[in-house]
Amino acid sequence: MRIRWEAIGLALAMAVGTALAGWWTVPLVAMLWGLRRPPGLALVSGLVAWSALLAWQATRGPVRELADRLAGVLSIPWWAILAAGPLFAGLMAWAGAELGAAVARRRAAAG
């Protein structure tokens, strides 16, 4: 249960960071997370954060129609363009958290 709440909290931090400052906050927040917590969770949180933001955009405008148009322009399926963002955030988050974890391990080994 605690892990679930932590994941939600991390996703929230990533979503807020993205909204306030941009995409690059995702790996940064994840790296900070990785310093203290297990990095695997960051992947899920990244996915969830950007999926939630996309869902929020869908309440404000025709996201699905835009996905169709983009799919036509980029010659890929509409679902792939929709999935690309959350996947990007998940991978960036995981990579950032892993780096954070590595730093933590090095600190622990040194200290």
Place this chain on the structure above:
Amino acid sequence: MTPKLRLALSALLLLLLGAASARRLGPAPRLGPFLDPVHGVWAVAAATAPRPGGQVDLPGLTAPVRVVLDDRAVPHLFATTELDAYRVLGWLVARDRLFQLELQTRATAGTLSELLGPAVLAADRASRALGLADAAERKFAELDPASLGARAITAYAEGVNAYIGGLRSRDFPLEYRLLDARPQRWQPQHSLYLFGRMGQTLAGFDPGLVREEVAALVGAAAAEAIVAVNSPIQEPIQPSRHGGPREEIRVLPPPGPPDTARARALAALRAVEEAARGPRDVGALGSNNWAVAPVRTAAGHALLAGDPHLQLTLPSIWYEVHLSVPGVLDVAGVALPGAPGVTIGFNRDLAWTFTNTGADVLDFYREEVDDAAAPRRYRVDGTWRDLRLKEEVYRGPGGRALAVDTLRFTHRGPMRRVGGSWVSRRWTVLEASAENDVFLQAARATTAEEWLRAMEAYVVPTQNGLVADRNGTIAIRSSGWYPLRPGDGRGDRIFDGTSSAVDWQGALPVARYPGAVRPSQGFLASANQQPVDPRDNPAYLGADWPAPWRAIHINRMLRAEPAATPDRMRAMHTDPGSARADALVPPFLAAAAAQERSGAADETLRRAARLLGEWDRQYDPANRRAILFELSVEEAFRRALDELILPDSGRHNPSYRNSQLLYVLTRDSASAWWDDRRTPSHRESRDEVLAASLRAALDTALARYGDPDGPGWAWGTVWPTDIWHLARMPALSVRGVPVRGGPETIAPAGRRGTHGASWRMVVELGPEVRAWGTYPGGQSGNPLSPFYADRIPQWAAGGSDEILFPRDPGDIPPGRILDTITFQPRERPR
């Protein structure tokens, strides 16, 4: 996975994704900024949602401006001063058409590479070599800053830039997202770039080049008849004494021996020209306008119909708007995005519209230079003159230099190398002019006479300006600068530039422009045909005129209409009848009958003749016979005019495919042109060639489209129109639109045509002016907007909306209001 491996993998991933987010990899946008759900491309969806306009603070306004958007997304601007209206118009156009503004400016300036990359470098080089941007900058520098035109484009630019300045990156239009670019600021002179581009589109053809190319293929005598100064069928714009079509058909001289090397050299010059503006497809081009005097209308009020044809794009080339400035201006119609004011439209007293005259306003000169590789001087009258040199640097999206050219200018205009020689041009598009001022003044006229006076200062591109007013006056004049040339006055040749004696000597006086005011016949029409019968006015205005089939068809309908109504005028816009088919179907059927009589007919020919005979000569989308005729005409061109097929390409230059030529030939059964050069032992006759063409057309149609009564032969399926997005992105385009029209009908269409009716308008000049209009697209340039392509179905079906023309905001029914925006004055930041 070991921690070390995990670390290596995550570092690599972070590096890759970070790099792909920090800079563009090829044409792809930066990954992170693009995919970001809040600031990236998905923000376009939120920006599409209707947002109540509310209030906008706009620097430079002198008083509040109220804008009401009606349910067609047309803004009605209620301003206190004219400049305030243009400032707000700039803001609105930027909001709705920002990418279009930028793309058309860059296309003219030759800076598309900076936005789209090296793939368009060749187009940029071709554009800069034309000198359009150079001329626009010069015209801007010469503008009187106190003139209405100069102040209007400045106010407009301020409006555009106020909108751009208020944009957050999340508000950038979709195209900028895909290109990972930011909108550039709009300069006042960019409005003049736009007029230069229109000049390029409408006045960028030199009959001299066409004629010389034809002469190289078939000799000078035949070229004189093929690229004729006077149309063999006369149905002029200025009503002639003849009172109907007049034929002056002469025997086409037989083809002479080709000079292939010369034809290749001329084709190279044409290719250089076409690199900047594309080839000319005479079958698909064509604008129309007509007006009817009160005496011939049901309600006793003058009627005017406008039907300018241009390239069809999404977003459209036009933006519909209504500008109201009490006591100064109250005008509605369409504006060119990038230019303040209404270009075609109506006010409370009159309506006006244009078709292209197609006058010869472009000449080429072969120059003698001091150094064939890198000239610095050219010789005129035995004296060397310095060339003006201008270095042009082409840059890519990151600002990296892609190429450098040196442009060279003689006193006539830009000079370029074609093959082994240097050719300069003189072109009215590059001469001093102030089209914007003229259009703004004309929109304020209250009578047809005033409108014609305002148009006297108009230079280029020459336009058949049609006007009708509430007093019942209808008038037309082919306005613009017609160069006066020495000698016989003709410009349909390439000149020897070593003598100044060939230079232009001024312009035709306005009094000699073709035109008519209050014609006794009670109607006027133009459709790009030769403006005046040479028996009435022999002045050289141009050559190689489009066939007058559309004009004949329009005039035929107007002559038969004693009590015209707005609805009838609106229906005429997409009348599927064809004077061309009326003229050319009978020779095909007669040829088949002649073959039958001589015993040369076979079952295929009989079937083809029967199917063609069933055709009602209408180009409806459901019609299943029109395609057989079009294929027959194509075959006949190919077989009879094979001497005009270009060396190396195996195809005709579309400019020669003037159907008048085929019509002229059908009148001469024994012409040497009918002979097929590939059969030296047999001399083919007209009937043999036409019958063979018909037979071959049926074979082709059966192979391509199947059963003649099946859906495959439906005109709307085989001959649709494509409306491409400006950047030719298929997903943002609407393609395969079935239309009511075919080659050289009132709504002409080429196969998979990209040109067509860009704005259809009918205005009734009664006590209260009423108007109807539509265009193929929508007001918004946002592909997600419901107003991006909403008018296309209506346009394709030949419909149009009644245009709201309120005197004040309260006149607009509340149910038809989409949004209201109030623009408030704001101090400019210091």
